[in-house]
Amino acid sequence: MKAEIIAIGSExxxxxxxxxxxxxxxDRLNRLGIAVERKTVVADEHNQLxxxxxxxxxxxxxxxxxxGLGPTNDDLTREALSELLGRKLSLNNDVLRTIESRFRRxxxxxxxxxxxxxxxxxxxxxxxxxxxxxxxxxLEPDGHVVVxxxxxxxxxxxxxxxxxEPRLARLAGDTRLYARELRTVGVPESELDERxxxxxxxxxxxxTTILAGLGEIQIHLRTWSKDGPAAExxxxxxxxxxxxxxxxxxxxxxxxxxxEIVARELTxxxxxxxxxxxxxGGLFSERLTRIPGSSSYFLGGAVCYSNELKxxxxxxxxxxxxxxxxxxxxxxxxxxxxxxxxxxxTLGIGITGVAGPGGGSPEKPVGLVxxxxxxxAGFKEHVMRFPGDRERIRWHASQMALDTxxxxxxxxxxxxxxxxxxxx
Amino acid sequence: MKAEIIAIGSExxxxxxxxxxxxxxxDRLNRLGIAVERKTVVADEHNQLxxxxxxxxxxxxxxxxxxGLGPTNDDLTREALSELLGRKLSLNNDVLRTIESRFRRxxxxxxxxxxxxxxxxxxxxxxxxxxxxxxxxxLEPDGHVVVxxxxxxxxxxxxxxxxxEPRLARLAGDTRLYARELRTVGVPESELDERxxxxxxxxxxxxTTILAGLGEIQIHLRTWSKDGPAAExxxxxxxxxxxxxxxxxxxxxxxxxxxEIVARELTxxxxxxxxxxxxxGGLFSERLTRIPGSSSYFLGGAVCYSNELKxxxxxxxxxxxxxxxxxxxxxxxxxxxxxxxxxxxTLGIGITGVAGPGGGSPEKPVGLVxxxxxxxAGFKEHVMRFPGDRERIRWHASQMALDTxxxxxxxxxxxxxxxxxxxx
Numbered sequence: 001m002k003a004e005i006i007a008i009g010s011e012x013x014x015x016x017x018x019x020x021x022x023x024x025x026x027d028r029l030n031r032l033g034i035a036v037e038r039k040t041v042v043a044d045e046h047n048q049l050x051x052x053x054x055x056x057x058x059x060x061x062x063x064x065x066x067x068g069l070g071p072t073n074d075d076l077t078r079e080a081l082s083e084l085l086g087r088k089l090s091l092n093n094d095v096l097r098t099i100e101s102r103f104r105r106x107x108x109x110x111x112x113x114x115x116x117x118x119x120x121x122x123x124x125x126x127x128x129x130x131x132x133x134x135x136x137x138x139l140e141p142d143g144h145v146v147v148x149x150x151x152x153x154x155x156x157x158x159x160x161x162x163x164x165e166p167r168l169a170r171l172a173g174d175t176r177l178y179a180r181e182l183r184t185v186g187v188p189e190s191e192l193d194e195r196x197x198x199x200x201x202x203x204x205x206x207x208t209t210i211l212a213g214l215g216e217i218q219i220h221l222r223t224w225s226k227d228g229p230a231a232e233x234x235x236x237x238x239x240x241x242x243x244x245x246x247x248x249x250x251x252x253x254x255x256x257x258x259x260e261i262v263a264r265e266l267t268x269x270x271x272x273x274x275x276x277x278x279x280x281g282g283l284f285s286e287r288l289t290r291i292p293g294s295s296s297y298f299l300g301g302a303v304c305y306s307n308e309l310k311x312x313x314x315x316x317x318x319x320x321x322x323x324x325x326x327x328x329x330x331x332x333x334x335x336x337x338x339x340x341x342x343x344x345x346t347l348g349i350g351i352t353g354v355a356g357p358g359g360g361s362p363e364k365p366v367g368l369v370x371x372x373x374x375x376x377a378g379f380k381e382h383v384m385r386f387p388g389d390r391e392r393i394r395w396h397a398s399q400m401a402l403d404t405x406x407x408x409x410x411x412x413x414x415x416x417x418x419x420x421x422x423x424x
Numbered sequence: 425m426k427a428e429i430i431a432i433g434s435e436x437x438x439x440x441x442x443x444x445x446x447x448x449x450x451d452r453l454n455r456l457g458i459a460v461e462r463k464t465v466v467a468d469e470h471n472q473l474x475x476x477x478x479x480x481x482x483x484x485x486x487x488x489x490x491x492g493l494g495p496t497n498d499d500l501t502r503e504a505l506s507e508l509l510g511r512k513l514s515l516n517n518d519v520l521r522t523i524e525s526r527f528r529r530x531x532x533x534x535x536x537x538x539x540x541x542x543x544x545x546x547x548x549x550x551x552x553x554x555x556x557x558x559x560x561x562x563l564e565p566d567g568h569v570v571v572x573x574x575x576x577x578x579x580x581x582x583x584x585x586x587x588x589e590p591r592l593a594r595l596a597g598d599t600r601l602y603a604r605e606l607r608t609v610g611v612p613e614s615e616l617d618e619r620x621x622x623x624x625x626x627x628x629x630x631x632t633t634i635l636a637g638l639g640e641i642q643i644h645l646r647t648w649s650k651d652g653p654a655a656e657x658x659x660x661x662x663x664x665x666x667x668x669x670x671x672x673x674x675x676x677x678x679x680x681x682x683x684e685i686v687a688r689e690l691t692x693x694x695x696x697x698x699x700x701x702x703x704x705g706g707l708f709s710e711r712l713t714r715i716p717g718s719s720s721y722f723l724g725g726a727v728c729y730s731n732e733l734k735x736x737x738x739x740x741x742x743x744x745x746x747x748x749x750x751x752x753x754x755x756x757x758x759x760x761x762x763x764x765x766x767x768x769x770t771l772g773i774g775i776t777g778v779a780g781p782g783g784g785s786p787e788k789p790v791g792l793v794x795x796x797x798x799x800x801a802g803f804k805e806h807v808m809r810f811p812g813d814r815e816r817i818r819w820h821a822s823q824m825a826l827d828t829x830x831x832x833x834x835x836x837x838x839x840x841x842x843x844x845x846x847x848x
Contacts, residue, residue: 027439281713282706289705
């Protein structure tokens, strides 16, 4: 079954807005074994809308259109499709009553123009909208399926999961999507692909997509099959081979974030953590506290931008800062050790560097960051040179610091943390 | 002049990737007075590509296609367009030499397959790519313009600004885009629209788009004109009227972020700031230190998740926490005052609340946040109830804290900070 998505709305043709509903829809369709072959964004303009529907119906079995179902004169999706299909559009009293009662529940009066939203093309099924006024519509012209959905994502998703998916599941057959999402940190994209291409290219039934994000690379593995257990076995096998090739740089095989993984390790090991950050400005603490329940392992973070606060909050000796400079491996280690002792945490993290754009020098260029981890037994320290602008450098540094904690637990119970050596 | 954009690439039809190049292109085209009437996303498939070009050329004067110019067999844009236009595709030796020398400069050997990227359709102009191997191509079939650009954004943008814009500017006539971007905080979207709709609807030549973001609303005003000074005057007039309607809830009229505005106020007033955050976990400090040069006004931030650290780092009396609870107006004020005295900053910010999903109670539900600001003369405090999940609550709280600093400076020099009262 081949699908096309038409996103309707003049605002989607400005520089300010993207159609993101199609990502959700594509994901749900793919799970049903339905591929999306084209996406079109078109303005709220009668003839253009009609033409877009006509063209899509010549190519696709299923056309899903989003938007243009509002109450105003700008919303023309119903009219354009009805004209194309030669179906009469008429007021549906059930829908009208549903809209009226929705307004009553909210203590408001329905305005005249909302009645537009109760207009239904001849022969269309109404898909109830539990979160808004415009219902979805399902039509089956000449053996095709056309679904109209309102644009607001929470309305669209409620209608899709409740009404559209079950209907499509009946039409779509037994094929389903099976997927894995691996994420890695620390291996450059070209090197990663060189290592795993010989593996994944042998799995012709699995669609492999490699996405380079900031400070991590995602490997999406997807396969469609009528035989679930066989598909799962194949994916498991492929994941195992990729793990052999990439080793501990993989931090998840089911799409978790790095902070989730670190949170899990801290929790499993009943460890606590505190951080003293300079150039990252609180980003490490902020990311770790995104996770619900973080107060059980995160004790606190000091954003010590000034030298005085490095001394006051993390007991970094002023003489050390004077002698080595605020951006130095010695100060990173002192921040980690100091914040650990101050807070009584199992682990301390220290981060100091030059995020730029100013403040760089030939010896300490923009992008140079020192990251240190301290536990009761010793220290571990990295020096990294990150590319990009201030935002990217800060993100990379927080990513590297989180990964330092993750790798620490890979060796926990094996004595002193491994020395990581120097990379650049 | 009417334009369409075709984004080419099978990965753009998965749930993982969106075409974002079209936002950049739309912005640049709009500035030249060229409207984008349709966007299409199509797979790297010869016939589908050819059909997409054919359809767009029946409707638009200008077709800009992105992607599918890579060196592999999957990249078929050149071939599909050449077939459609009946133009021979042949090796261009200048392009080949440019690609070879690029590889040499990087110390690598050009692989055979990169020669594909030197294939040029008959009559096409080559647009040099300073950042990659695939050049852009410019064709003028039958009075239309077709531009092919590589997919990687930094390559596309370099070619577009250097080669495509000057050529389009000559074709596009004198009409140009004039724009303003207002941003507001503290007024709900429906109320905002109610207040300004009577104003902006009187300006039929100005396209007004209202975008609700997290904790702020953006008002985009755009108009196309051949008469620059008149357009600027009209926008200035409209902006002044909107300012009368929305007052100090507007924090920028040229699209700056709230943290940029706060940074500017701190700098102009030669003030410094420090923060003691609990539920926001460092987000306030992180946002304020995103701004280059923030070390001149941001002294430091304490993420005091535990009660002990609230006392140790911001001198919040343990008895106060015991008596009032960590989430209380008293503790927010003590955090603000304590961090201010500790760091010697002009202003102190204290944030404490329940970010959820756990930790709520009937008296102190999830979303309840206390925000306090302290200066030498006194205090200011808000209690807010924010909607949404953990991430949204934390963002809203950081937004409100930044806005508290901004509003402080609106009244600076007028004595004690205004009491803000209680909202929910």
